[in-house]
Amino acid sequence: MAKGDPGGTTRSRRAAPRSRKGTAGDPELVQLLTPEGERIDSVTGPDGTEYRVDFTDEEYRGLYRDLVLVRKLDAEATALQRQGELGIWASLLGQEAAQVGSGRALRTQDMAFPTYREHGVLYCRGIDPIMPLGLFRGVDQGGWDPNEFKFNMYTIVIGAQTLHATGYAMGITMDGKTGTDDGEAVIAYFGDGATSQGDVNEAFVWAGVFNSPMVFFCQNNQYAISEPLERQTRIPLYQRAAGFGFPGVRVDGNDVLATYAVTRTALDNARHGQGPSLIEAYTYRMGAHTTSDDPTRYRIASEVEAWQAKDPIARVKAFLEKQKIADADFFAEIDEQARRESVHLRERVLAMPDPEPVTMFDHVYPNGSPLLDEQRAQFNSYMESFEGSAH
Amino acid sequence: MATETLTIGKALNTGLRRALENDPKVIIMGEDVGKLGGVFRITDGLQKDFGDQRVIDTPLAESGIIGTAVGLAIRGYRPVCEIQFDGFVYPAYDQIVSQVAKMHYRSRGKLNIPMVIRIPFGGGIGAVEHHSESPEAYFAHTAGLKVVSCANPQDAYVMIQQAIASDDPIVFLEPKRRYWEKGQVDLDAPLSDAYPLHSARVVRPGADVTVLAYGPMVRTCLEAATAAAEDGRELEVIDLRSLSPLDLTAAYESVKRTGRAVVVHEAPSNIGLGAELAARITEECFYSLESPVLRVTGFDTPYPAARVEEEYLPDLDRVLDAVDRTFGW
DSSP: OOSSOOOOOSOOTTOOOOEESSOSSOTTEEOSBOTTOOBOSEEEOTTSOEEOOOOOHHHHHHHHHHHHHHHHHHHHHHHHHHTTSSSOOOOOTTOHHHHHHHHHHSOTTOEEEOOSOTHHHHHHTTOOTTTTHHHHHTSOSOOOOHHHHTBOOOOOSTTHHHHHHHHHHHHHHHTTOOSSTTOOOEEEEEETGGGGSHHHHHHHHHHHHTTOSEEEEEEEOSEETTEEGGGTOSSOGGGHHHHHTSOEEEEETTOHHHHHHHHHHHHHHIIIIIOOEEEEEEOOOOSOSSTTOOGGGTSOHHHHHHHHTTOHHHHHHHHHHHTTSSOHHHHHHHHHHHHHHHHHHHHHHHTOOOOOGGGGGTTSOTTOOHHHHHHHHHHHHHHHTTTTSOO | OOEEEEEHHHHHHHHHHHHHHHOTTEEEEETTOSTTOOTTOTTTTHHHHHOTTTEEEOOSOHHHHHHHHHHHHHTTOEEEEEOSSGGGOGGGHHIIIIIITTHHHHTTTSOOOOOEEEEEEOOOSOOOTTSSOOOHHHHHTSTTOEEEEOOSHHHHHHHHHHHHHSSSOEEEEEEGGGTTOEEEEESSSOGGGSOOTTOOEEEEOOSSEEEEEOTTHHHHHHHHHHHHHHTTOOEEEEEOOEEETBOOHHHHHHHHHHSOEEEEEEEESTTSHHHHHHHHHHHHHGGGOSSOOEEEEEOSSSOOOGGGHHHHSOOHHHHHHHHHHHTOO
């Protein structure tokens, strides 16, 4: 799919004309593409909203390309960590559809506030995937301008960014940038564990009270490191929205089409001044929380296998094949592109220089500080005292 | 020159009004800052004149105030957040320390968070618990934050405007028990000519002992200096004004002359501002010192019940007692 906004106006000739409310297994779950690759024409959400997508063949192929590339780049980062080239990596494996679907639903003017796992959203924003790797390699702590990319720096503290997103959305309202098709909206990413945080609940309160143009996008990947969802909530997460006075919907987070449809609708509602909403993208973290984690200590293989059968990429491939939207040459070409991009990523990670130690004193304050000037000078003269010695 | 007699509270109010007038990106947010004008009336009348989009009554959650202000700052606004009382800032501590203080650093200088966090601080008003605390060391210890405190109406008026105009995130500590004290304020002097925000100032010259204070304790120390003068001892009182970064140029110069230094603050002594000041003065003025640097502070207890706070807080007699002790070495 091309960067920017997919139009999504031309319905595929081959889309099967089916519609239903939710899925057979979970009537609350919005799904437009089954794990078997069966296309559902439209779905009605719990509040009566009808969800559908009308993609061209090219756009379907574009989504597949996104999913494959994002997974491949993620796997490359995991490999780099295993080889000692990254300090840690938070893999998105299993969550590709939730991220590509929501990421592609963003319009150019929209602002995203990620956690530390939104590599797929970052990719869909057209951002070079090398950008966040400095953080995980330990050569910087982000280092980009959120406003340049319409994508905030990764936030490690769980849930803190949801308040930033809410404040940013309040600013959109204050700037008068809602109420039209080219209005602005914000998406705040967080996980199931974050829903227990005070900040997230405060963000819900604020967004509701100020009718902020934003979407709370919760990737419920079933685990907060080792703790299962049952340790965070006793009701389905999307239902929490009702208590805060805005709509909530649960979407099949392994279904890129449904995730796109639900997110696009919610963002457009927000930009038109209809306020916030909560999306619970129901998905599964196929890998570890991070490369420091060992998920075999807290979950069983059969559970992972059950989710493997709901893989977000396999179902798109099955759909493309069945509908003859893509052929073997196309899949081979995508695999080759993914391989090339991951090799390129690896080369650039290996070439990342360590920062000069003295740069640790830079950018503590926009206006500087005499204390830091003094410490920097002391540090420099201390380091210089080693010149000519074995150090 | 339009000079008016204003209280510290009214001087802050007037300074905030000026900031709102001068920059449409300045917004005020906090609990009860709108119609009520804040529990201390520091924002009195501002919502009426600037509207509820610029003077925003927020939900009652401090982390939410600071966290949403971060987002507004990313959007290009200059939020001035009021925390209602010192003891209520802790729910926002994570946002202040982990987000506000670090955003500029994490972005390698590409993002500024030009936020002011106003906190009425200190005791002496007979309040119930959590309303009389002095949390300055927590913030002064945090890289990425600057911390200032005003002690008179003129400084209140100028410093709040300087803090708002600064691109640094600034914790602005207001000496709440001094809100009603009056002084002359020059309302017309241009901000660009004003005394620098992060500079200390000698507020009373003297040859015998250097006394360092800030916020509510400046007046206490000035009173102590008056009393000491009657006994023939001249105290040099320095209002630090900026707690992070500290400006100790005047203090070093002074201590090299007097050979004696007393630090006064309401906050407990253990690992506090006084310890840092003592260490740095000792390093810089070691051969001039006639006695160790002494501290007069609150005790290392939780802030006590109001009926005993007079005994907890440093007062004129405790300052003079420490001054006397510097002559005992």
